[in-house]
Amino acid sequence: MPEIAGSVRGTWVQTERAAHEAWASLIGRQPRAAALLHLLVANMDRSGALVASQATLATLMGASVATVKRALVVLTTENWVDVVRVGSERGGVNAYVVNRRVAWADKRENQRYASFDARILVSEAEQAGPVRDDLPPLIHMPSMSPGDVQMPHGEGLPPPTQPPLVEPDLPSIRREEQLDLLG
Template sequence: MSKDNPEVRKLVQPADRGTWVQTERAGHEALAQLISQAPRAAQLLHVLVANMDRTGALIASQATLAKLTNVSTATTKRALQVLIQQRWIQTIRLGSERGGALAYVVNSRIAWADKRENLQYARFSAQVLISSEDQVDLGTGELKSIPSVGLGEQQLPSGESLSPPAQDSFEDMLPDLPALREREHDLT
């Protein structure tokens, strides 16, 4: 492969901050054993590590994980069982067993993506990975939006308005609202 290949260029360019994970040598030795004993589990572990957040967690359906590893859902379930039994990962159930989802948390002795001293805290968040097949159709109608003022723009009062909630303005004391004033020589 030459450096003109776009895939090679992606690998030699510096990565964005936050894309690194760390591992220990002992973890690599154990991973070598896992690769020989359960190659699909090792493959899935690499996908989990590549997609986990800074806390080592990822929420994804088994169907999405199967798609990412290019295997069946049944093979993914078996690989997950190996990873759970051998303590490579743990799962945290979100919601009920029938309608809930699982968060997969990679063992922090194997791989981590934050400062090592931050691993002592019990904060939990997760990356959520959803394939297009897992998404519910949200419809095609437009969502409501809130008007916003862009950079360098000013909000100007226009149209009818409600009376102030407390009292009307005092005579000869109008509120100071932002307004554009025209120069006198522009009017002539």
């Protein structure tokens, strides 16, 4: 199986023993579906979701798209995963949400929420064009680590030339009052 570029290593998932026993049975009955389930669990995000095309899943499995489709029928029929359509029937992609009673990667109490983010996989073949190595480098934006202090550098910008937001209310004496005080 090809390694996914930018994949996060060092993460974990949890399963219950009953899920492992059922998964072992699935391996014996439907080995390609079990392999696809392992692939989905290995690449899901903390909420148990993964967005990927069936072609990308086929590439990762080393199988055909037809094999992935048959495996997904087994996984959805037997409630291993839910498939959620993202976008239109013709131009959309699927989000695969692993049954949280099978595997999860977050605190167990966080699994009761229905909303999810997803990790999205897009193969090079599905992207809008060939990968180009001749593009100019991106502008480097400096970043600060915790504890770093930004130091001023250079001339800086001139002060703004706008009038004050609030005109000061200076005390004043009227001319008549001033003449009375003098006179």
